[in-house]
Amino acid sequence: MKEFNDKVAVITGAASGIGRAIAERCIGEGMKVVLADIEGDALAATAKDLLAQSGSVKALPVDVSKADEVERLARATLDTFGAVHLLFNNAGVAGQGAGGVVWRSKREDWEWVLGVNLWGVVHGLRSFVPIMLAQDEECHIVNTASMGGVVGYEPSAAYHASKHAVVALSENLHHSLARQQAKIKASVLCPGWVSSRVMDAERNRPSGLKVDRNIPPLAQAALAEQRRQLEAGMPPEQVAGCVFAAIRSGKFYIFTHPEQKFLIRQRMEEMLDERNPTFPEEVEAASNSAENTDLESIVTHRRFSESRAVHIACE
Numbered sequence: 001m002k003e004f005n006d007k008v009a010v011i012t013g014a015a016s017g018i019g020r021a022i023a024e025r026c027i028g029e030g031m032k033v034v035l036a037d038i039e040g041d042a043l044a045a046t047a048k049d050l051l052a053q054s055g056s057v058k059a060l061p062v063d064v065s066k067a068d069e070v071e072r073l074a075r076a077t078l079d080t081f082g083a084v085h086l087l088f089n090n091a092g093v094a095g096q097g098a099g100g101v102v103w104r105s106k107r108e109d110w111e112w113v114l115g116v117n118l119w120g121v122v123h124g125l126r127s128f129v130p131i132m133l134a135q136d137e138e139c140h141i142v143n144t145a146s147m148g149g150v151v152g153y154e155p156s157a158a159y160h161a162s163k164h165a166v167v168a169l170s171e172n173l174h175h176s177l178a179r180q181q182a183k184i185k186a187s188v189l190c191p192g193w194v195s196s197r198v199m200d201a202e203r204n205r206p207s208g209l210k211v212d213r214n215i216p217p218l219a220q221a222a223l224a225e226q227r228r229q230l231e232a233g234m235p236p237e238q239v240a241g242c243v244f245a246a247i248r249s250g251k252f253y254i255f256t257h258p259e260q261k262f263l264i265r266q267r268m269e270e271m272l273d274e275r276n277p278t279f280p281e282e283v284e285a286a287s288n289s290a291e292n293t294d295l296e297s298i299v300t301h302r303r304f305s306e307s308r309a310v311h312i313a314c315e
């Protein structure tokens with residue numbers, strides 16, 4: 001898709017970080033935008049800022065983990081703007097509440113993380129793809145996964161599983177649309193560290209899925225380190241630039257941090273050679289000296305962000 005002026009974009013998780021930057025970029029491209037987010041105040045503030053730039057902004061409080069709310073979003077989009085051309089299934093949660101190793105993550109952690117990160121994408125596709133197919137116009141869907149969705153290790157088991165599922169779902173979508181010769185293209189966005197509020201995702205956890213958590217000092221240190229790296233991460237506007245460059249060129253995989261691709265290569269080579277998965281080597285050294293998952297988090301994330309200064313420019 002190359003022409004965006006006057007077309008309609010729907011963005012979930014639009015009130016912060018990557019979603020907000022994509023929404024701003026859509027406005028800059030002359031699009032009408034529908035902003036969806038669970039955080040009412042931030043959504044209202046974002047809508048106010050964007051309305052100052054364009055009259056074609058609609059904001060709707062939506063919990064993407066709920067099918068009926070995403071369906072309501074689709075209906076509101078058609079009622080307001082009569083069509084949809086770009087869909088960004090972007091809302092996602094991570095951070096301390098995303099849990100850690102699989103057996104220490106609570107059922108509520110799994111339900112919350114899979115509910116938003118995976119079911120949110122499923123609901124978005126089930127509600128919007130039929131509309132796009134019926135329109136029979138050029139459209140594009142971008143699902144936000146993560147580098148955590150393509151590498152072999154990520155400290156939060158629930159986040160890791162959810163993002164791998166989003167990558168698989170997106171590949172499946174790509175093939176299904178192509179086989180049907182639909183005018184809809186798909187992409188999967190796999191960012192590394194991006195400066196956003198994702199470490200504070202707990203703020204939006206529904207009351208029914210809250211858990212009491214006693215975070216030990218080492219884990220707190222790991223989280224502080226992650227927070228520091230996130231703050232130093234890529235500006236969301238740069239991610240939005242990568243996303244639009246990919247939409248324009250019809251590119252499926254969107255990697256914002258190509259310097260981290262060695263982790264993908266390591267995983268694929270291990271599979272092809274039928275070798276057992278290994279952590280990045282520093283993590284392996286650390287876990288040999290102490291069986292400590294929190295320490296693993298610190299080291300892995302240091303490795304992930306080693307060369308963050310190499311941020312690419314997509315445009």
Ligand SMILES: NC(=O)c1ccc[n+]([C@@H]2O[C@H](COP(=O)([O-])OP(=O)(O)OC[C@H]3O[C@@H](n4cnc5c(N)ncnc54)[C@H](O)[C@@H]3O)[C@@H](O)[C@H]2O)c1
Pocket residue numbers: 012013014015016017018019036037038039042062063064065090091092093094116144145146147190191192193194195196197198199200201204230233
């Ligand atoms: N920031 C990073 O380093 C990074 C890296 C890889 C992937 N991602 C992914 O990017 C996406 C955007 O995250 P971000 O970094 O901009 O974080 P962010 O917290 O700044 O923005 C996420 C937005 O999603 C919203 N949200 C949360 N739960 C929701 C729900 N149930 N329904 C609707 N909206 C909901 C939040 O209110 C927030 O506005 C996520 O899918 C995240 O997993 C982020």
